[in-house]
Amino acid sequence: MEGGLFIKFMDSIKRLWQKQTYQSQQLIKQLPKLKDKNSLPMEIEYKIHLNAEKITSDQEVIDRIANQIIEEDVAKRKYAGKSDQDLKTYRDKIYKYESFLTQDVKLVPNDVNHLDVYVNQILLGQLPDEYTVDVLHFLQSTIVMAFAYIKGGPYKTYDAATDSVVKKSEPFDLNLYIQFS
Numbered sequence: 001m002e003g004g005l006f007i008k009f010m011d012s013i014k015r016l017w018q019k020q021t022y023q024s025q026q027l028i029k030q031l032p033k034l035k036d037k038n039s040l041p042m043e044i045e046y047k048i049h050l051n052a053e054k055i056t057s058d059q060e061v062i063d064r065i066a067n068q069i070i071e072e073d074v075a076k077r078k079y080a081g082k083s084d085q086d087l088k089t090y091r092d093k094i095y096k097y098e099s100f101l102t103q104d105v106k107l108v109p110n111d112v113n114h115l116d117v118y119v120n121q122i123l124l125g126q127l128p129d130e131y132t133v134d135v136l137h138f139l140q141s142t143i144v145m146a147f148a149y150i151k152g153g154p155y156k157t158y159d160a161a162t163d164s165v166v167k168k169s170e171p172f173d174l175n176l177y178i179q180f181s
Contacts (some may be wrong), residue, residue, distance in 0.1 A: 042181035046138045048131055051151065052174035055117055056125035059171055065119045066097070066150050066172040072120070073100040079156060084165040087158045094157070097150040105146035105176060107135060119148045119174065138180035146178040 052062050077099045087094060106118040107127065115127040115135060127135060138144075151173040159166045 042143070045142050045180045046134055047177070047179040048135070050128070050131075050176050052119075052124055052148075052176065054128055055176075058125075061122065061124060062174060063172050065122050065124065065148070065174060066153065068120045068122070069100050069102045069148070069150055070097055072102070073097075075099065084156070087156055087165050091158055093155045095150070095152065096154040096156075099149075101147050101149045103145075103147055105148050105178065107139065107144070107146075107178070109136070117176070119176075124174075135178070135180075142180040144178065144180055146176070149175040149177075151175050 052065075056062065078096050079094045080099050082090065082094050102120050104118075104120045106121075108116045108118060110116045110126070113132055113136065115132055117124045117127050152170045153172045154167065154169045156165050156167050158164075
């Protein structure tokens with residue numbers, strides 16, 4: 001008797017599996033095909049690089065996003081990992097948080113032909129009109145990869161006159177990179 005129940009159980013599992021497989025295949029047939037998965041690396045169809053200041057003039061919003069990125073960054077690689085000794089030969093500004101980033105960048109349609117830009121779930125502002133038509137087109141048919149890096153804030157630089165490393169600061173900004181593949 002137990003063997004018969006086991007066989008019935010196995011038959012039910014088999015039918016369920018076949019049904020799920022069939023439904024999955026039907027769903028896959030309905031989805032648009034993006035690109036051949038074997039063509040690595042994926043080709044970049046369109047990309048944007050812009051600063052947050054092109055999206056908003058509200059420094060408080062930019063600061064809030066930058067501070068949240070700083071708080072949540074797992075690497076905590078300040079000054080791009082450079083020591084004060086490295087700065088003597090580097091000679092450029094090294095920003096404290098220039099290596100800090102987030103991938104939590106979203107483009108959300110808010111109106112016909114307008115996209116809101118969210119970074120770490122905070123509304124940064126509206127994508128400039130010059131990008132909107134192309135972005136709307138590529139959002140429908142490609143894979144989106146987006147990053148926001150911190151720009152500005154505290155930095156160190158080498159001062160040859162005093163032969164020392166000097167700490168200074170400027171307002172935060174964000175570098176946004178959005179690409180469609």
